[in-house]
Amino acid sequence: MATFHDLDLPKSLQKALDELGFTTPTPIQERAMPVIMSGRDMMGIAQTGTGKTFAYLLPILKQWKFAATDAPRVVILVPTRELVVQVAEEVVKLTQYMSVRTLGVYGGVNINTQKKNVYEGVDVLVGTPGRLMDLALDGVVRFDSLQKLVIDEFDEILNLGFRFQVTSILSMMKDKRQNILFSATMTDEVDEMLNDFFDFPEEVSLAASGT
Ligand code: ADP
Ligand code: MG
Numbered sequence: 001m002a003t004f005h006d007l008d009l010p011k012s013l014q015k016a017l018d019e020l021g022f023t024t025p026t027p028i029q030e031r032a033m034p035v036i037m038s039g040r041d042m043m044g045i046a047q048t049g050t051g052k053t054f055a056y057l058l059p060i061l062k063q064w065k066f067a068a069t070d071a072p073r074v075v076i077l078v079p080t081r082e083l084v085v086q087v088a089e090e091v092v093k094l095t096q097y098m099s100v101r102t103l104g105v106y107g108g109v110n111i112n113t114q115k116k117n118v119y120e121g122v123d124v125l126v127g128t129p130g131r132l133m134d135l136a137l138d139g140v141v142r143f144d145s146l147q148k149l150v151i152d153e154f155d156e157i158l159n160l161g162f163r164f165q166v167t168s169i170l171s172m173m174k175d176k177r178q179n180i181l182f183s184a185t186m187t188d189e190v191d192e193m194l195n196d197f198f199d200f201p202e203e204v205s206l207a208a209s210g211t
Contacts, residue, residue, distance in 0.1 A: 001033070003024055007033070007062065012098045016093060040201070043198075043202070043203045045182075060180075061094055073146060073148070075146060076150040077151045079128065079159075080156075088124075091126065102122070103118065103122045103124070143174065144174075146173055146174070150182070154193070
């Protein structure tokens with residue numbers, strides 16, 4: 001895959017990508033995208049700044065088909081409010097010529113406004129584990145239509161103490177979905193969660209080159 005054009009993206013997505021000015025995939029994008037497009041579960045390990053967001057957004061959006069449902073088809077879990085805003089903005093930019101409803105949810109702000117937003121219909125939901133768990137336990141967010149779960153910065157999510165919230169969210173999801181996980185490092189806790197909740201995701205590791 002020399003350039004993103006080799007991905008054969010739909011015109012609407014390619015146009016948005018062109019406007020962002022990105023032409024060449026980064027190494028983690030090059031390695032993770034084919035695995036994600038194959039539909040297999042994946043655990044990607046690469047340091048910060050290597051381009052992990054597009055590594056999962058492009059394959060997910062490439063396969064996008066209109067569906068008449070108001071429940072999210074894609075859920076992206078990230079550790080912080082700042083990352084919710086950042087990732088949601090990237091989704092909005094990439095989908096500006098597509099019909100995709102994107103929403104970010106996080107704690108520290110009124111939950112009722114977010115509930116109203118969810119009820120209006122969401123396709124891609126980006127959230128922190130705490131707020132997403134609360135919205136799901138309330139029955140506001142439903143996972144009936146979920147096709148892809150992304151857990152981004154899995155190590156950081158666990159470092160921040162969100163293991164219970166992630167476990168609780170996973171227990172509300174049906175099994176028939178693709179899991180796409182990313183972490184900067186492979187910690188014992190990430191490894192434990194993989195063993196407990198995920199069925200041998202294919203590992204794509206961008207080893208730090210110290211040579
Ligand atoms: P990570 O999640 O691995 O920390 P990001 O996905 O946030 O990395 O990307 C880091 C930066 O690189 C962002 O500013 C992003 O817009 C940019 N970027 C991502 N992919 C490419 C690419 N293929 N070419 C050029 N810049 C890219
Ligand atoms: Mg990232």
